[in-house]
Amino acid sequence: MKTMKVIGALAMISLAGAAQAQIWASAAHNYVQGLQEDGSALPVDRTNTANALGAPQNDDSFPDTINFVSLGFGGQLTLSFGEQFKDNIYWYETTFNAQGGHYEYADLYVGTGADALSATYYLVGNLSNLVEGVPMSLATVQGNTGIGAWDFVKFVDTSSFIGLPYADGFDIDGVGADPIPAPGAVALLGLGGLLAARRRR
Numbered sequence: 001m002k003t004m005k006v007i008g009a010l011a012m013i014s015l016a017g018a019a020q021a022q023i024w025a026s027a028a029h030n031y032v033q034g035l036q037e038d039g040s041a042l043p044v045d046r047t048n049t050a051n052a053l054g055a056p057q058n059d060d061s062f063p064d065t066i067n068f069v070s071l072g073f074g075g076q077l078t079l080s081f082g083e084q085f086k087d088n089i090y091w092y093e094t095t096f097n098a099q100g101g102h103y104e105y106a107d108l109y110v111g112t113g114a115d116a117l118s119a120t121y122y123l124v125g126n127l128s129n130l131v132e133g134v135p136m137s138l139a140t141v142q143g144n145t146g147i148g149a150w151d152f153v154k155f156v157d158t159s160s161f162i163g164l165p166y167a168d169g170f171d172i173d174g175v176g177a178d179p180i181p182a183p184g185a186v187a188l189l190g191l192g193g194l195l196a197a198r199r200r201r
C-alpha cells in the first residue's frame with residue numbers, strides 16, 4: 001500500500017511538471033515583412049526575429065529597448081519550439097501605448113508538418129494587443145481537427161490603419177506553448193500503473 005502511494009505521488013508530480021513547464025519559441029521561419037501605414041519599410045531594428053524567441057521581456061514601458069519583432073501591415077511570422085506542443089499559446093505583444101488607441105491585431109494559426117512552408121495551418125482566432133498576455137486556448141481547433149500535437153505557430157497581421165504614418169502592425173515579444181509530456185513522464189505513469197496492477201493480483 002505504501003509503495004502504491006509513493007508511485008501514485010511520483011505520477012502526480014510528473015503530470016504536474018508536464019502541465020507547468022512552458023516552452024518558448026526557439027526558431028523563426030518565413031518572416032514576411034509588411035509595411036508601415038505610410039507605405040514605407042519597417043525600421044530595421046524592429047525586424048530582428050530573434051526578439052520573438054525565448055522568454056518574453058513583457059515590458060511595455062516607454063521609452064524602452066526594442067524587445068519585439070514587428071509584422072508590418074499584412075506581414076507574417078512563423079515560429080517553432082524545437083519540439084511539438086499542444087493546448088495553449090502564451091503570446092506577448094509589445095505596444096507602448098495600446099490603451100491610447102494604438103490598436104493592432106493578428107490572426108493566430110497552428111500548423112502541422114515537416115517544415116514551415118509546407119505545413120498545414122488552422123486558424124485559432126484573432127489576437128488584439130489590448131489583451132496581450134492572455135493565453136489562447138487550442139481546445140476548439142484540437143477538437144475540430146482531432147490533432148493534438150503541433151509543429152508551428154503562425155501570426156498574420158490584420159491591423160487596420162489608425163491614422164499614424166509610422167504604425168507598423170502587430171509586434172511579437174515572445175510566444176510560449178504547452179509541451180507534449182516527455183516519454184519519460186509517460187513511461188513513469190505506465191510503470192506506476194503496471195506496478196499498481198501487479199499489486200492488485
Ligand SMILES: [Ca+2]
Nearest residue numbers: 058060093094
Ligand atoms: Ca507586452
Ligand SMILES: [Ca+2]
Nearest residue numbers: 168169170171
Ligand atoms: Ca506595432
Ligand SMILES: [Ca+2]
Nearest residue numbers: 051057067173
Ligand atoms: Ca522579446
